[in-house]
Amino acid sequence: MRNWSVLIPNLSSWINAFLLATLLIIATLLIPAIHELFAVIYIFFAWLFYFAAIFLAWIINLLPQIIQAIVIGIVNFISAIVGGLIALISPLALLLPIPIVAFAHHYLYLLLDRYYPDLNPTERGRIRGYYPGIVSWWYGLYALLVTILAMLVSDSVLSILPGLNFNLVDCGLETSEAGFYISNRIDFWVQVALMILRQPIYRPLMRLILWTITAAYLYQFEFTFRQHLIDRASGTNSNL
Template sequence: MTQPKLLELAKQGDIKAIVSVINYLLKSKNITAKAVLRYECLEVMLESDQVPEQISSVDLIRKLMLNLRIASLKSVKIYGKKIGHKSADWIDYIYLTQEVKNAKHNSDVAVAPESKQKKVRKIWPAWLPYPLSWFKALILIPLVMVTLTVSFIFTGFWGITLSAITNRIEILILAIVLGVLAPLFLIAYVHYFFISLFKMQRISNNWPLYLPPINSLWEGFYAEVVLCLSLLFSIIILLPFFPILKCNEQEIVLNSCSLLTQQYLRLYFDKYYLDEIGATIWIITAAYLYQAEYLFRQHYLPKIKSFRSNSSKQRKL
């Protein structure tokens, strides 16, 4: 049977034709496939002298199914097994309905002409934070700060109380860790909610459903990093303006430095608008940190992945 006719039968949902196409694609890897249809799920068994490589095999079948667009199939369950083993060495799933939606979304995003992308880059230079970076700096960072403050008040109170009662420092350390993790997971779940709402990201089938995906966890982690770095940078810039630096050694010894600080700190801040200046430095620094992270993901991360992929291929050869 010619290959065009075989592909036509596969698109119509013919199981034998689908298996033949999979075997043809995996022939170079010495992997053979068997398949059976159970309701709307196609179960594929991959066998070889060695355990079939999971990622590349699943990716190949995923691409094939997206090209075939078989309406009667909703999912694919893939088993990988070494010949002679009684049970599968690994199992993976492909949810075709979601995969088709993701593929359509990615294709709609990818059709933007290169000339338009260049125009956008000319209009908005890379050294100036993009609107998304400003949005994150203005929304996420204040949210993290409020959450972190509330979290530390709650966990700090109970941590100190329980640590004093039980005389165990481990409880206080655990409370501090929980105080740090609470904002991280809050931002991660908020990010996960929005990407799920707009279907902007494909979630790995092997990832636990109760946990936000890695990208969302990274957003929560990086938000705390940006908060700390931008706050530290603001303090360093404004430190020379604090009146406490004008106290001499005698005033510090006599404990009058704190009194001077209390009396003049508000005057300094009101006179030189240090509150507004500090908040401005804080937000601008946060926006540039988010811009740096975005540029790294867009320009350098693909190069790193490509370099690692080429290195792994050379090792195999």
């Protein structure tokens, strides 16, 4: 006789079945939650990389502006420093004729001493080495003085002569009115002179002529005075 009781689940089987069913139910309930969790994780990482991309793009977009701002700041800082230095040094630029003339005088006499030894200038025997001496520096200082004085004299002469202004029409001096200043008698050469003076080039030309004449007289005065001192020192008679 067969034992059909073996086909009936025992308590252990029911417990295992119940546990498996519970696990299946839990798994069934957890699958959507896991799916949602993976979706959230995917979205989070996607958003994270997207935010990183946006941040990097923003940084890359701002990088040229940052570099430009830094460069502009550096340039402005250097410009401010250079501008201050220029404002500080610009008055010293007026003294540039002194070293220029000093070195030019020094090397000119060096060349004369080498290639024309038969000449006997006053400074012979004083020009030595490659650095200007006291005589060369004196000539540089005197050149600056001559430049300023000659400019003042030439501009003063041009300003006090009404017929030598920049434009005769601007001065209200027409050819007919100019005759009043020369006794109402204008000959051919005066008309030619007035025609020349009407040209815009005459003023710098007249300034150059007056400046050259004034500078020549100033140098002549310096030469005469220096020669007088040399004659006094040597015991010879001076022409002064």
